Amino acid sequence: MAEAQAPASVAETKQALAAASYLADESAALVSFLAQRLGKPVLVEGPAGVGKTELAKALSRASGRELIRLQCYEGLDEAKALYEWNYRKQLLRIQAGGESGWEDVHGDIFSEEFLLERPLMQAIASPEPVVLLIDEIDKTDQEFEAMLLELLSDFQITIPELGKVSATSMPIVVLTSNNSRELTEALKRRCLYLWLDYPEMEREMEIVRLHTPDLPEALARRLVEVVRMVRALDLKKPPSIAETIDWARTLLLMGAEDIDRETFEQSMSIIVKHRTDIDLVAERVGMKLAAPTQAG
Amino acid sequence: MSPAASPYGPRAETGPPGLAAKLLGFCEELRSEGVAVGTSEILDAFAALDQVSWESREGFREALATTIAKSQEDRRLFELLFERWFFRAAEAEAIEREIGETEQRHEGAERLDIDELREQIRQAIVDGDEGQMRDLARLAIAAFGRQGEGSGVVGVDVQRIRRTLELSAGAQPQPADGAAELPPIDRDQLNRFERHLRRELERDLIERTETLPPSRPLAELDRALPTSPTQDLAAVHRAVSQMKRRLATLGHEQRGRRKAQTVDVRRTMRASLETGGVPMHLRYRPKRPRRPEIYVLCDVSTSVTSASVFFLSVLHALHDSFRKLRSFVFIERISEVTEIFEHERDFREIARRISSEGGVADVSGYTDYGRVWLEFLTEISDDLDPRSTVIVLGDARTNGREPHAEVFAQVAERAGRLFWLNPEPRLYWNYGDSVMAAYERHCDGAFECWTTRHLENFVNVVAGGVPAAD
Numbered sequence: 001m002a003e004a005q006a007p008a009s010v011a012e013t014k015q016a017l018a019a020a021s022y023l024a025d026e027s028a029a030l031v032s033f034l035a036q037r038l039g040k041p042v043l044v045e046g047p048a049g050v051g052k053t054e055l056a057k058a059l060s061r062a063s064g065r066e067l068i069r070l071q072c073y074e075g076l077d078e079a080k081a082l083y084e085w086n087y088r089k090q091l092l093r094i095q096a097g098g099e100s101g102w103e104d105v106h107g108d109i110f111s112e113e114f115l116l117e118r119p120l121m122q123a124i125a126s127p128e129p130v131v132l133l134i135d136e137i138d139k140t141d142q143e144f145e146a147m148l149l150e151l152l153s154d155f156q157i158t159i160p161e162l163g164k165v166s167a168t169s170m171p172i173v174v175l176t177s178n179n180s181r182e183l184t185e186a187l188k189r190r191c192l193y194l195w196l197d198y199p200e201m202e203r204e205m206e207i208v209r210l211h212t213p214d215l216p217e218a219l220a221r222r223l224v225e226v227v228r229m230v231r232a233l234d235l236k237k238p239p240s241i242a243e244t245i246d247w248a249r250t251l252l253l254m255g256a257e258d259i260d261r262e263t264f265e266q267s268m269s270i271i272v273k274h275r276t277d278i279d280l281v282a283e284r285v286g287m288k289l290a291a292p293t294q295a296g
Numbered sequence: 297m298s299p300a301a302s303p304y305g306p307r308a309e310t311g312p313p314g315l316a317a318k319l320l321g322f323c324e325e326l327r328s329e330g331v332a333v334g335t336s337e338i339l340d341a342f343a344a345l346d347q348v349s350w351e352s353r354e355g356f357r358e359a360l361a362t363t364i365a366k367s368q369e370d371r372r373l374f375e376l377l378f379e380r381w382f383f384r385a386a387e388a389e390a391i392e393r394e395i396g397e398t399e400q401r402h403e404g405a406e407r408l409d410i411d412e413l414r415e416q417i418r419q420a421i422v423d424g425d426e427g428q429m430r431d432l433a434r435l436a437i438a439a440f441g442r443q444g445e446g447s448g449v450v451g452v453d454v455q456r457i458r459r460t461l462e463l464s465a466g467a468q469p470q471p472a473d474g475a476a477e478l479p480p481i482d483r484d485q486l487n488r489f490e491r492h493l494r495r496e497l498e499r500d501l502i503e504r505t506e507t508l509p510p511s512r513p514l515a516e517l518d519r520a521l522p523t524s525p526t527q528d529l530a531a532v533h534r535a536v537s538q539m540k541r542r543l544a545t546l547g548h549e550q551r552g553r554r555k556a557q558t559v560d561v562r563r564t565m566r567a568s569l570e571t572g573g574v575p576m577h578l579r580y581r582p583k584r585p586r587r588p589e590i591y592v593l594c595d596v597s598t599s600v601t602s603a604s605v606f607f608l609s610v611l612h613a614l615h616d617s618f619r620k621l622r623s624f625v626f627i628e629r630i631s632e633v634t635e636i637f638e639h640e641r642d643f644r645e646i647a648r649r650i651s652s653e654g655g656v657a658d659v660s661g662y663t664d665y666g667r668v669w670l671e672f673l674t675e676i677s678d679d680l681d682p683r684s685t686v687i688v689l690g691d692a693r694t695n696g697r698e699p700h701a702e703v704f705a706q707v708a709e710r711a712g713r714l715f716w717l718n719p720e721p722r723l724y725w726n727y728g729d730s731v732m733a734a735y736e737r738h739c740d741g742a743f744e745c746w747t748t749r750h751l752e753n754f755v756n757v758v759a760g761g762v763p764a765a766d
Contacts, residue, residue, distance in 0.1 A: 009349075010348065010355060026355075026358060027358045027361075027362070030348065030358045030359060030362065031358075031362050033347070033348075034344050034347055034348075034359065034362065034363075037347045038343055038344060038347065040340070045367075045368065085566065087565055087566045090569060091565075091573050094572070095573075185366075188366040189334055189336055189366070192340075192344075193362050193365060193366045193367070193371075194362060195368055200482075200484075201482070
């Protein structure tokens, strides 16, 4: 198994992630580090929009590996995730090879040439080490999880007609879950577990500053404060980190100098996206902000 | 640390002596609190500990947590137990070796200027410097507790010291002389400082008495009971969303299968390979199960007050998961509250509106189950069919009134399935005015249910699994 360059320390991992514009906290950096050293998959859970998917992308950028992504949904099956026989091509082969005997054809149509590789297979078969992102694993059913077990513990896939396909390089596997259902114990046991939550005030400040360096610091602080205020309400969908960044960019475009009630109400739809939430936020947060200055 | 050696090798023994045993003891403790720690996880933990530097307490803890605690709830327990276990382990060791630091640790306390100390602590809290906080916590205890003059109750002393230090969360009172502005203190950060205070006080106590206080299991209350609606609503929501999957695929899979099926061309073609490209066997698209209809009846009388907050949060979660859900609350009469749940998001607001608009109490405020069944049956008997599931949340205490079990039997007969969740322990069923037995025999299942764990158990049983051991 070709060993990819693993980082030497947690601090190094953290730096590499920061260079890929992802500010990881201690536990995220440590888990990323362990994942690369121990070669174990990582299960990332947390509320929507705290950067679970982004972590996988950043790992791919930081380690220079290609990112292969499998987006899960209800009803996802092996044919879409692992591999599928290209039956059209197989039919053609059967018809075109009229002369040759059955033995030839039989051996032929179940070879790699007729295999359609889906993301999981791609990740295993890739000659270069990759980052495999299995996104929103909680959306699939338990049968699918069971199918993943072989892949996650041994990094191999068994195809009845071909035999075992083992990974040539150790992929970094990241699974994300929004916790919409409990995952099976068997799956959890094979993974390192990372719980990501909304970042603390200071770290969110750093994140905003990293993505919108032009935004004045005072305004950025105010913005993060307001976002945290909004998150403290019981909303259908609290604003994510990505939305905080979007909002920061919007304020920059609007040329806002302070977040007063008017600016807030104009741009609030960027962080709050449900009818009922909007009312609630306007009432609870909007009122707390200063009215726009009348002068000038 | 040679990476060539097996990560699961015997290297665990090369750590500081006794660590492996300590760690196993810790895992045992976790298991006794209900965290599922497998052998493979312990092996992973040792492998992970090989990779991190042990000087940093953070790194040590995180490496253990990421390999052992595999859910948020487990993580919470992990944090609680980690603190306790390693603190106790260190103290036990200290007693054994007769290492005490009472002599030196409070040195210099007399010379301390209180204002200066206050400033330093505030700074340490704002900086989030753990080591500094710990040292200052000791000084503060020395300065204020004056060794032995404390109340002896750790929790009281912590608050007393905090107040003397004038520490509170949020914006700080500004100094009168116009000195530098004080930065606000975060609630979490203050909690952290209080934790240090608590630990140091406990350490003092242990040193004075030279014994460890008995280790108690974490209170059941601390675990999962959502008494405060907003606090553990998430846990209830999790259990209910599992229930959704179970109910959605249960009971009526086989009905009307052959009618109106769609041929799956892709799979038919693939199957035709076996017959040389001639599609002999048709493959069909799998049929999606129909949506279940659910009726939830919830007792909100005073006899179940403590449980009704829990029940309402279950209802709240159910409404988030199911489209076709109709909910009813009852005391003496029954009233449909589906609309309130559909239009209102805020839990407190829902609770308020139900009590003010429900109109379910007549005169006495005592539950009248018999009347409730009669009313329920007249109101929605036409809608009940074998696809519907009825869930009753109540204690089956009729206050001596006619239970009308035969009407309940009719409801059970018309509905596909009927479940009863009772907020009382099974032990109390059929005592006093509880007529649970009369109803239970018509139910497809009756469960005790007052914590999220019970709720999960219910979900498991509904799914055909084995009930979890309590």
